[in-house]
Amino acid sequence: MLRVHRHVFSLVLRDPGRQSCPHDRTRRTRRRSSRSGLPLLARPAPAIAGPAVAVSPPAPRRGRALDWRISFAALSLIWGFSFLLIKVGGEGFAPLQVTLGRLALGTAVLVAALVLRRERFPRGLRTWGHLAVAAFLLNSLPFSLFAYAEETIPSMLAGICNSTTPLFSMVLSLVALSEDRPTRRRAAGLGLGFAGVLTVLGAWQGFSGHDAAGTVMALAASLSYAVGWIYVRRFLSGTGHSSLSMSSAQLTLGTLQLALVTPLFTSVPDSFPLLPVLAVVALGALGTGLAFLLQYGIVAEAGPTVATMVTYLIPVVATAAGVLLLGEPLGWNEPVGAVIVLIGAALAQSRPRPAPPKSS
DSSP states (O other): OHHHHHHHHHHHHSOTTTTSOGGGHHHHHHHHHTOOOOOOBBOOSSOOBBOOOOOOOOOOOGGGHHHHHHHHHHHHHHHHHHHHHHHHHTTTSOHHHHHHHHHHHHHHHHHHHHHHTTOOOOOOHHHHHHHHHHHIIIIIHHHHHHHHHTTTSOHHHHHHHHTTHHHHHHHHHHHHOTTOOOOHHHHHHHHHHHHHHHHHHTGGGTTTTSOHHHHHHHHHHHHHHHHHHHHHHHHTTTOSSOHHHHHHHHHHHHHHHHHHHHHHHOOOOSOOOHHHHHHHHHHHIIIIIIHHHHHHHHHHHHOHHHHHGGGGTHHHHHHHHHHHHHOOOOOTHHHHHHHHHHHHHHHHHOOOOOOOOOOO
């Protein structure tokens, strides 16, 4: 794990374009200006159910393949275990307190990386206004909803609900983004994904297997991610700021939002149990802070397409962690439904290959 940490921070502190020749300076400028630079607890089309960045990375380096694969495995485990950590943290603290601790510690990690790299926060009131909305939709609201949801539903189910984000995003993008057009492939993927959700929830049993309110909150959190990414694509793409700068600012605003709201609905805990404290620390420092740095390194080394594949491992890890470590009951419909959801999401996001040019 120490080796992974060292690799990640070396990626963050290094200018990705430095290995190119001086004549590539123009290309580096274009690459930097194309970054939308926001974290995503779930980025659809391509979709990542977690902090993510939209960058134009340098070409993958074959010599570092082992490094990004280690980072990829670590990121899958961290994000998959996040739902278990939310569950454990909620045993000692209120949901809003878990979310506040998560955001504050995640912000501390990113700001430390920002300082070490000698970068600055973005400038402009308009940018900060849009970042405040993005922080609410991508961090404050969904993090809080998942924390509340896991008071009544298994962490495993929360992780599976999180995998519906690409489906929500595809539906919203068809409505809100003019460049996305409905196709038979996407319609089939959305229909299959919806059938998977019904399978997870046990629709034939009248949805009696799980708490309805908790399940709705988990699905609403996934919907919030999707709405947030549509907002980011509309208003924060191509700002010219680095992904680390924008993400640090976004998490800072999310922390401030929770710092204002949490005292209104909670009181200071009477005690600080060790296990919930450690869970919140890990959730913030690893699941929110380090996860972004790992994601940044994977995008830089292997490309965004490879990085998005972590989405398909998160529910697998979340289910295994909940069943093996928390003893959560597992019916046949949860894993089967999750597989159907992921297949539907992959189908909805896939694009047909362009027809080869006809030879004259």
